[in-house]
Amino acid sequence: MPSNNTPTAINSAAIIGCNWGLVHLNALQQSQVELKALLDLDINKAQHLAKQHGIANACNDINQLPSVDLVIIASPAASHLALIEHFKHTAIICEKPLMGLSAAKPPTDWPQNLWVNYAFNYLESAQLINNLLEPDQPVQARLSSQVNLPLNFTLEQWFLETASHPLSWLLHKLGEPKQLSAEKRQGQQNNQHLSLKLACNQHQVDVDFSLAGSPGIFHQISLSQGNNSIELQGEYVPGHAWRFAPVLLNGVAQNQGEYHPQDCWLQANHRSTSTIIEHLRGHISKQELLAAGGFSPYKALWLEQSLLGE
The missing domain is CATH 3.40.50.720 (NAD(P)-binding Rossmann-like Domain)
Known part of the structure; x- marks a missing residue:
């Protein structure tokens, strides 16, 4: 074209x-x-x-x-x-x-x-989910991201460096966000948490972000639309390539997951x-x-x- x-x-x-x-x-x-x-x-x-x-x-x-x-x-x-x-x-x-x-x-x-x-959005997993979503039907999305890496970033900096990746895809699909609420809190063992509620047109996105847990970056995304539930999990563990679990539609795998020795995230x-x-x-x-x-x-x-x- x-x-x-x-x-x-x-x-x-x-x-x-x-x-x-x-x-x-x-x-x-x-x-x-x-x-x-x-x-x-x-x-x-x-x-x-x-x-x-x-x-x-x-x-x-x-x-x-x-x-x-x-x-x-x-x-x-x-x-x-x-x-x-x-x-x-x-x-x-x-x-x-x-x-x-x-x-x-x-x-x-x-x-x-x-x-x-x-x-x-250029991940194969994201493209698969794009095709599973019905256009013009409200989506309730939840993103849970957990990070534990040895760099001297603030909670907000870590959010923009890591959770912003899957969130960028959700906003690309659902539209410009309006922040409904934001809550920042301190947990045990210096764990830090950030919760956001966003409205994107008729859609809603809930974000739970934390600096805690095992070394690496971990994302879990859940999408609800009508009677359908879609789930995607991905992780980066230092020394290993990114790996995404199979996309689940109502609990049924829609692919074999996404992984490549040269790193599907780099691709x-x-x-x-x-x-x-x-x-x-x-x-x-x-x-x-x-x-x-x-x-x-x-x-x-x-x-x-x-x-x-x-």
Whole structure:
């Protein structure tokens, strides 16, 4: 189908942030985009990774980056707005969360070629559930997420780093959220909990998020629609790839689960990045990208909105 956006030549790219940013390597290669540069505040890390992956340039200053068609921003959320402003005339894929807990006011006019990488809708499990849901019928959704990883994040930061992934998919399917209530509490052994109630049009989403339990990330999603109940569970345990249990419809497995030795979550991110590049090149329209699970900056702010109630 023809696109209604102005095509952009996407032949070269730079990645800012050498931790999660490297997840985009395969998508760039598959899309025949040359990765010209890596930027990281740790210049030794940038140089080491550039040499390892055959990348021509490594730097720790944005003014040292060569001219490229696409910039991938995978630095901490607090740096996103300044980087987006600096590269506003270049196509940008920004890692989530878009603004995080920043107190800054969002721009009234975001760059046209800015997209945020929320990839959960690109999982095969999510696509299967999308096909099981009836359009235009109210959904009662419950998301329970539990995290225990050794990084110095606040409860809210952990929420935006982890629970925002499955929540992004729910909001993509159900619509813009309005926060009905939010409750934060401290449990035993320094466990922390956050509960949210969200209204998305005629749908409701209840979120229970906690910093507790076994090491890793654990998601449990339950959807009720009419007489049907749909369930999905997924987990990441350090040292292992993401694994999702079979999708259950009224207790009956609809697939064999989702797992790949190279990590099905990384594969979902590859699909997300590749689809954004296809849009930037003019092969699919903005409307098609949004329908496929793409997140414009306006849509991406739904995740911060769900947490902050703004």
